[in-house]
Amino acid sequence: MRDKEKIKTLVILPFLSGEGGTETVVNEWISHFEHSSDFEMSFLLPQGSMRDHWYPSFSKKVKVFKFAQLFRNRRSIRNLFGAIWLAFAVLFTSADEVVCLSTKLIYEVAILKRLFHKKFRIISWIHFSLLHGQDVSLDDLQKADYHLAISTGIQQQMHDINIEDSRIGVVGNPVSPTTNVIPASTDGITRFVYSGRIFVGGEKNLRELVLGLNKLNKLTKQWTLDVFGDGPDMLEFKELIAQKGISSQVTLHGWVTQPLDKLAHADCLVLTSTYEGFGMVLAEAIARGIPVISSDCPTGPADIVNNSNGYLYKPGDVSMLTEKMLAIINKEKVFNHDDLPSTVSKFYSKSYFNRLEQFLVAFSE
Template identity: 70%
Template sequence: MRNQRKIKILVILPFLSGEGGTETVVNEWISHFENSSNLEVKYLLPQGSMRDHWYPDSRSIKVFRFAQVFKNVRPVRNALGAIWLMFGILFTSADEVVCLSTKLIYEVAFLRKTFRKKFKIVSWIHFSLLHGQDINLNDLKKADYHLAISSGIQRQMHDIGINDSNIGVVWNPIAPSLNVIPEATNSPFKFIYIGRIFIDGQKNLRELVAGLSSLNKSTTRWTLDVFGDGPDMAEFKKLIAKKGIARQVIFHGWVKHPFDRIESADCLLLTSRYEGFVLVLGEAIARGVPVISSDCPTGPDDIVNDSNGYLYPPGDVQTLTAKMKSVIDNEKAFNHQKLPNTIVDFYPKSYFKRLEKYLFDFS
């Protein structure tokens, strides 16, 4: 990186649950930039957060806790947050303001014009532009530059007329693991699923159940460990029972660090209709676990390759079943010890080198 003045970055966060992948990545930023000599990064939470345990106690983070008191009253929370954000922008000396929602981009662009500020606005959207909630593509275009967390999101930006030279594909950081999860031996083949429980929504678990039910026609020598919870859990269990695979599925509920609970695993499954980056795929591969994932818009095709897993067309249950049978039959031998090296470009050292280059170029 070339030597130049210290760049000041202000990151503005929307109202977050406190338990998602976005929070994980923001924490990586906080930790990395805490003592940076090149970038000064501060964070604003104008509406607070549903849970406030996820971020560290740091002088770089400012939270409007009064708005957080009204976390369950969205109109009040929005209004209070907008007022607080106004003062945050008025008094900022940032060179770049990074926004994690299109609503924030709209508000910051208005405030920049009102207060005649000179900073650049950078979008950092963590969802597919065509599937994420509350994404306004016209507001997205009000940003000067864009950090794309997947090449799929870059393609979506290109398709709506955003210049490729204003987009930086940074992906998301995946923490390397010191431990490789061994394959299950002397036992049924062990599939795992980690994520929210949505049958027909984003996670598309009806397709997962259909694939496993079809797999039973060829072999019953498998189990599925489910780590997660969600609004469709009761219906999910009923569907599993209806398809006759209940004895092969083990539910663990929501677990804060699920990979720490897994003593052995053979393959992680993902059947999503859409994603942003899909951190769980990288987390599994970093621990030596191969994956089978839908080739859904944005995310999986950046991470999954012939050396660490399989992709299948979304909605194609027959191919999903065939891929599951392939890993059970060991048609392609995945070396658990070597899998972590297939995603080195996503590890923090490479990620932050790439990110810092773009942040300097944007300024």
Template identity: 35%
Template sequence: METVVNEWIDYFDSNKSKLEMSFVAPQGIENTSRMHTGGRVYIKKPIKVSSLNRVHGFLEVLKLLLFGHYDFVVCLSVPLLKVCAIIRKCFKRKFGIISWFHFSLTRIIKNSDEKYLKMCDFHLAISSGISDYLIQHGVPKNEIALIYNPSGDDHAINDRKSYLKRRNDGILRLAYVGRVLWNGQKNLQFLLTGLSQFQLPWRLRIIGTGPEPDLTLLKQYVEVNNLSDYVAIDGWQANPFKRVSNQSDFVILTSEYEGLPMVLIEALQRGIPVISSDCPDGTRDVVSTENGYLYKVGDMTDFIHVLNTAFNQKNAFSYHAVRKSGRKFDSSSYFVRVEKAFNQIDEVSRC
């Protein structure tokens, strides 16, 4: 989400659009070093006491919406959506509300939240799964724009050094890039369990970090199952794909759910094929027969079958075909969709 918001900050701050966009983090952000700055970026310093921070955040939103004279407010979370809807109703303001969620709606929307979805004037969907969810829950199709997400690293993607060079050594080389979560969303336990049962030669490189308990469980599993020669744990890296491009046959993701898996998009745009769980939301927008394989979420038999197929057919994927399959996520294509969506929002608001 930080990556995409930074893309918006850069785009709307560069006068490429007729829209004037402000970016506000009313409750603050703990680590602002990864966030871009600009003339209309307002990130508040968080208060350590969480209950006071929520009150402070509400007051900041109230002040902005009462005195900011905004035409539309884009909400990235359900709590912010609720706050904006309440302020609009109580103070009889005329601004429109747009949802822009970056997580699986089946995980973040409760039954009591559905009325707030219908209070929105428009929805920006980052995946077809999110769009389908909204339609199934009563949102008119003409109030939804499917915009996906941008890759966020076009200059690196165009670097010819990122060409994939597969090794012909009879080993399936995989890379996991992302947050290290042993159970739950990322489900690295499933990944390691499946590879332990896989009968053909393999290697796994894990790039990323996570909560200390999850890192401990990962390292313990590797040690107890004598996998130290097969699993490399690199930790957090500023440029993870520098380690992936010339050393891996596939980027792999075993998530139980995703909004839109950016790591798969970044892999495709570097010509690296992918293996992923078939999540309810975003993976089908990314993975196709041209660039990789999907397996049923939580189905170990299907997962190992996919690993066998990938081992036998890893050279079947063309670098150029894989890259081409990811072009719809290029930043230039992405912001064409965003601008079109805002034109659509303007038309809907006039009706």
């Protein structure tokens, strides 16, 4: 540490839904750095959040512009007031580093840095595939001085636009270890699980999961699917399940806090995304002893899933997805649920924050 001074870090968040994996990771940061002896870290939400229950409102390190949040459903007004509040925050900051979670924020902060003659380093921390995430500008990304990549896939995307290795820190995402290992089913029924936002197409691509299960049903009906989550496509999702004749085997739980901890037994978590940033739910499931099947999509799953904890399949290949689900049912590979948590230990909080702090120190020098 530089002469034992704390590194002052300002983390600026875009408008968030309040339900996603990004919020989970930000909360981990808030908790970890709350009483840090090496970092003085604060968090800004210039536009507030769609829901405000996810962050610790009691923390003095979290500052939310509540006025902008009143206009949560009026994007243009929210953006305007948020930008003004952000300008004042940057004007008066003494931060050494400013971490931005969107390329739009990088663009705005870069302008404010020049305007106010600030010396801080701008660090990107993007939580989506750079080629698929909404509103990602590769030009604005390059205005950052350094980058935190949450997967090697995002690191490669940065390489492809000529960002040097010395400016990238691959950190992954933090996963909390647990003693709650969820056992396999013992009654001859294979229990599959999905946890996440309900999008039939797009990122989560649940149509592919339904099609795979429809094909599986022609081979065996000894399975069920528990779905945890909500989203704009819920009605369409229900209709598709009914159309494909699998409604009796699917249970829709809606949005649930800590859904994996509600399971008494589980045999496999399935993710059929067309793209991810990291794929947090995969690591969370494996940390609880649940094997996984995931599309080998950009970016993230290939960093998490290996022969010891699950299967990857080619995105869009419904037959291959069905084949992997059948392999779980037939126990073609026996996964010891007690052994699985160790396969994602590099993402456990202690290892994660050791990596992260090393990069933050290096970026500040």
